[in-house]
Amino acid sequence: MKEDNFREKRIKMVDSQIRAKGVVGSKVLKVMEKIPRHRFIPENTKAHAYADEPLPIGKGQTISQPYIVAYMTDALNLDGSEKILEIGTGSGYQTAILAEIGREIYTVEVIELLATRAKKVLSELSYTNIQFKLGDGNEGWDEHALYDAILVTAAPPKIPDKLVEQLKIGGRMILPVGVTFQELVYIEKLKNKFRKKKLLPVRFVPLVSMD
Ligand code: SAH
Secondary structure, three states, rough: HHHHHHHHHHHHHHHHHHHHHOOOHHHHHHHHHHOOOHHHHHHHHHHOOOOOEEEEEEEEEEEEEEEHHHHHHHHHHOOOEEEEEEOOOOOOHHHHHHHHHHEEEEEOOOOOOHHHHHHHHHOOOOOOOOOEEEEHHHHHHHHHHHHHEEEEEOOOOOOOOOHHHHHHEEEEEEEEEEEEEEEEOOOOOOOOOOEEEEEEEEEEOOOOOOO
């Protein structure tokens, strides 16, 4: 398929799957109209790249449905100044979106093959504000903490303490939480407490635990 055809599908995707379902943050919409989602998807699935569904990316993992990617990004309310930690690099698609909107992106993935592939695509697309780490996302990435925002794309059974610790005061985190039943949770860290909101039921791959 030609790049122009992919582009057409992408504009349609944003209109019918994202704008129509109420995500209105114009930056997120603009970026999703621009980023070639098909480049992050294995050859044999590329035809579905702009469909309203999650897709397999190998090693039993999935790239999230476009709407969920948009919803999570929008919820973080980014203004472009942020240092952001992402847990679960996967295909690297969500990473690209964060790199377009945020200032510095730190992304952690536990499966080497996926991390290597994501790194390659993201460098082909000329992103220079992304740092990659191979390791356990439950630990966050201490060396670069504190973060303005944290986005997690695999579900832990409960909110990992280390991630909350690595969030700045005023920082926001969005993550799926749960085992069989999962919910998307939004957290804002305040001085002596945090504000927590449950957003919607979701289905993510598990955030694997290393202990
Ligand atoms: N954001 C990704 C979605 C990937 S699916 C995308 O846009 O494609 C979730 C990813 O989390 C998978 O790649 C999986 O390998 C990774 N993952 C699962 N447990 C992890 C852990 N403990 N630490 C880091 N990454 C983890």
